[in-house]
Amino acid sequence: MENCSDKPTIMVTNDDGIDAPGLRALVCVLVSTDRYHVLVCAPDAEKSAVSHSITWRHPIAAKAADIDGAIAFAVAGTPADCASLGLSQALFPSIPDLVISGINMGSNCGYHIVYSGTVAGAREAFFNGVPSVSISYDWVGGKSTIHDYTLAAEACLPLINAILAEIRNQTYPKRGFLNIDLPTDVANHKGYKLTKQGKSIFKMGWRQVSSETQGVRMSSTMTMETDQPEAKTETDSSTISQEHLLFTREARGAHIADPDTDWQYLREGYITVTPLGALSDAEMDCQVFFKDWLPSVNERASSSAL
Structure with a gap:
């Protein structure tokens, strides 16, 4: 943000595709506040569960899309491609202040975060040093409606505004990004709950x-x-x-599921806010095992070479 009078710029991506109702509802809510410049760089078709795959061996096409109040492009690539391209200044003239990936159709908690293209869109922004958030709604067939995406977007506005305030003050942490999941009954959610990624x-x-x-x-x-x-x-x-x-x-x-983690609190009706990073260290007992194990392998390898 260059000065306090400037509106912050938010770039939106997703993995359900640029025409997905979750993305459209999010963009509509962001635009309606008149508080942000809104950019969209999203896949031209559904790319669910592609994780953090990227396009490497051939060019990808980007086509201007018509979304009221936003500058938008549909990209023939993955969510990570879209985030990277949108931040590169090859497509848009400036780097956004915040990247939001979502709103996904279905929650992304626990181990499923690894599969998620939605989370990958935010993670790619994090890789590029740009603050980011992934947002998913716990859609349940027969209970959820398209209007729930609008409620979900509105429920996230206080978080988005608070993040942008920290970014403006240069106090927002740079060593992680946020994964947000909203409960099925989003109209009656129990508020925000800071959680950790579980193993569900x-x-x-x-x-x-x-x-x-x-x-x-x-x-x-x-x-x-x-x-x-x-x-x-x-x-x-x-x-x-x-x-x-x-x-x-x-x-x-x-x-x-496992207790005291993202999936449990989402099921209880909270909007879960889970800080994530890029590293996947093994748990301590596993690290301790290999610390003792690898020297013994070296010893056996040396003995067999004699």
């Missing part, structure tokens, strides 16, 4: 299918929508020979 995960398996078999749609990196109408698996039978075996993912067993 859906137990997944694989099932063999034919090209005509219908499968369960994965709506996000976190949520299997088994109560929604089934969608056919996206396979092109013309490219599949008789020798190919087809498999589709499926949920096997309930969500496995």
Whole structure:
């Protein structure tokens, strides 16, 4: 921010695609406040569960998109591509003050953070030294409505404003970024809860299918929508020979959670605010094991070489 009279600039990305209702609701709420310059650099199609993959071997296309109140581009790339391109000054003339990735359809807690393209969009901004936030809404089929995305965006405005105030004061920490998850009943949320990333995960398996078999749609990196109408698996039978075996993912067993972490508090109705970093250190007992183990391997390797 160059001076106190300037509006801060927020860049929005996601993994559900530039036409996703979560992104559109977020941008609409941000624009309606008239407090920010809003940029959008998002995938031109759904890129859920692509994690932090990037496009390396070929150029990616960016096309101007029409979103009221924002300067927007749809990009033929991953969420990490979009965040990187949007921050590069190759697409927009300046670097935004804050990057927001979301609002995702489905929560992103626990181990599912690793799979999340939404979180990757924020992480890529963090890699580039720009403050960032990923936002996900715990969509449940049959309960949630499109309007819930607007409620979720409005519920995040105090957090967004507080972050921007810290950025303006140069007091915002640079060694992490935030992952925010909003509960299904967002209209009656219990407030913000600082949490830590847990180890929660859906137990997944694989099932063999034919090209005509219908499968369960994965709506996000976190949520299997088994109560929604089934969608056919996206396979092109013309490219599949008789020798190919087809498999589709499926949920096997309930969500496995651990106490006092992001998933538990989200289920209790809180808006969970989880600081994340880029490093994935092993837990202490694992580090202690390998500290003792590796020298013994060296010794055996040296002995066998004699």
